[in-house]
Amino acid sequence: MPRIVLARCAALLLAACFTTTALADDPKGDPQVGHALVYTCGGCHGVAGYHNAYPSYHVPRIGGQNYDYLVNALTEYKKGERAHPTMRAQGESLSDQDIRNIAAYLSSITP
């Protein structure tokens, strides 16, 4: 059991190093530019209680989500590393700068 815990801690540290360095070099996005880009997101994320068609689950709340996580999520969709078809299509249409701008706006939202 302690060995498993130790291995997990090592994995955590390793992953943290990678993610942090990847984002640290990029300039932060512009929330105002991002605000103009999120109209596409609203079709699904703008409707409170909106359900993904199949499999059926609520489309996540992304307003107020953390900046780095949003940049990573959109980049993973863009690269095809996350599976959701609609979000992959969205990701492919966005430049890296678009993604940073959108993340800057979304992370600035308060309920």
Next chain:
Amino acid sequence: MKSIVLIASLACGVAFNALAAEGGAAPGKNAEELSKSCAACHGADGNATNAQYPRLAGQYHDYLARSLQEYKTGERQNAIMAGFAKTLSEADIDTLARFYADMPGKLDDLAHHEQGAE
């Protein structure tokens, strides 16, 4: 007589709790116990302060459950989350998802935050 019954039922309760803590035949782990691993990155209140980790508090419970299921099957790939998700049963996933969904959070739908909406 009444006090004997009371003592007996108390003793049963203690014995049952001890069993549950052992994790033997107990139905599922409780949210507080399960969420200890999550708190290191996602915060004890579900509002991760390190921006690389998502906020969970106030997120839809079925989205959280779906994410954990995808980490468990490998459909969604993340070295950290795969390790944790593999240890969770379906009941654990449901417990955790509801625990974080019910927390007061900073997340919101975009309904009031699109251009022209305000």
